[in-house]
Structure formats: C-alpha cells, structure tokens
Amino acid sequence: MTSQTSQTEQGRKTLLSVLAKSKLNDIKTCWQDTLENQSYQTIRPPQTGMVMAVARAGSSGEPFNLGEVSVTRCAIRLDSGETGVGYVTGNSKDHALHIAVIDALSQTEDQQQPLQRDVIKPLQKKLQLLKKQQQEKADATKVDFFTMVRGED
Numbered sequence: 001m002t003s004q005t006s007q008t009e010q011g012r013k014t015l016l017s018v019l020a021k022s023k024l025n026d027i028k029t030c031w032q033d034t035l036e037n038q039s040y041q042t043i044r045p046p047q048t049g050m051v052m053a054v055a056r057a058g059s060s061g062e063p064f065n066l067g068e069v070s071v072t073r074c075a076i077r078l079d080s081g082e083t084g085v086g087y088v089t090g091n092s093k094d095h096a097l098h099i100a101v102i103d104a105l106s107q108t109e110d111q112q113q114p115l116q117r118d119v120i121k122p123l124q125k126k127l128q129l130l131k132k133q134q135q136e137k138a139d140a141t142k143v144d145f146f147t148m149v150r151g152e153d
Contacts, residue, residue, distance in 0.1 A: 015106055015120055016099065020088050022123045024095040030119040031102065038101050043083065044075040046093030072096040082107040 019027060048070055055066040074086045074096040084104025086096040102119065105111040 019099040046074040048091040
C-alpha cells in the first residue's frame with residue numbers, strides 16, 4: 001500500500017467520523033448542495049438495525065458486551081461510479097443518506113477540496129468546541145478529595 005493510498009484512506013476515515021458525529025442540521029448548514037441535486041443509485045437503502053457494543057474494563061481489561069446500540073446504514077453509487085457509505089448511531093435514515101452521498105462526492109476530483117474546506121473543517125471545529133465545552137462542564141463538577149493525617153494517641 002502506497003503512502004498516497006493510506007493518506008486517502010485516512011482522509012476518508014476522518015470524513016466519515018466527522019459526519020457521523022455531527023448533527024444532521026449542522027451538515028445541511030455546511031453543505032450548500034442538496035440530495036435532490038445529486039444523481040445516484042441506491043445500493044443499500046437506509047436501514048436501521050442493532051449492533052453489540054463491546055467495551056473494556058479500564059483501557060486494557062478483558063472485553064465485554066456492553067449492550068446493543070441502534071445503527072442506521074446506507075450505501076449509494078454516483079452515476080460517475082464512486083460508491084459512498086453512511087453509518088450513524090440512532091435511527092436517522094436521512095443522516096445516513098447524507099453521509100453516503102457526501103462520502104461518494106468526496107471521492108471525485110472536483111469535490112474533494114470544496115467538501116474539505118466547506119463541510120469537514122467547519123464540522124471538525126464545531127465538534128472540537130463541543131468537546132471542550134463538555135470537558136469544561138465536567139471539570140466544573142470535579143471534586144478533589146484529600147486526607148488529613150490524623151494524630152495517633
């Protein structure tokens with residue numbers, strides 16, 4: 001695998017991660033185009049199912065089944081041949097379809113840069129801001145416990 005291929009795969013992983021974590025309204029706000037303006041065939045229509053979430057005790061403990069999570073997935077193919085997939089937790093079929101179309105468009109030469117600039121970068125910034133706000137909120141409730149040394153009789 002060449003470094004160009006690995007960079008492309010990493011870029012696509014980042015794109016899919018950002019789109020899946022973002023709210024649908026935020027995606028629609030950043031993406032000035034609409035689904036109606038796109039020409040694509042549906043490979044797998046948006047459908048919701050359940051997956052088992054696996055967790056670890058600590059970060060290195062034995063894995064265990066945490067519980068089931070609903071996930072919606074979709075796959076489309078643009079008329080130009082690019083295939084896009086969309087996965088999102090929850091049951092938003094419209095969200096999964098938007099992710100799939102944007103994923104496919106990001107694989108075309110003329111859409112890569114505009115999508116990165118206009119959609120992915122702003123969404124990344126918004127997600128980072130939300131993460132920072134959540135961390136600040138959690139830090140505000142943090143309690144530092146300390147033990148005073150008791151004198152022994």
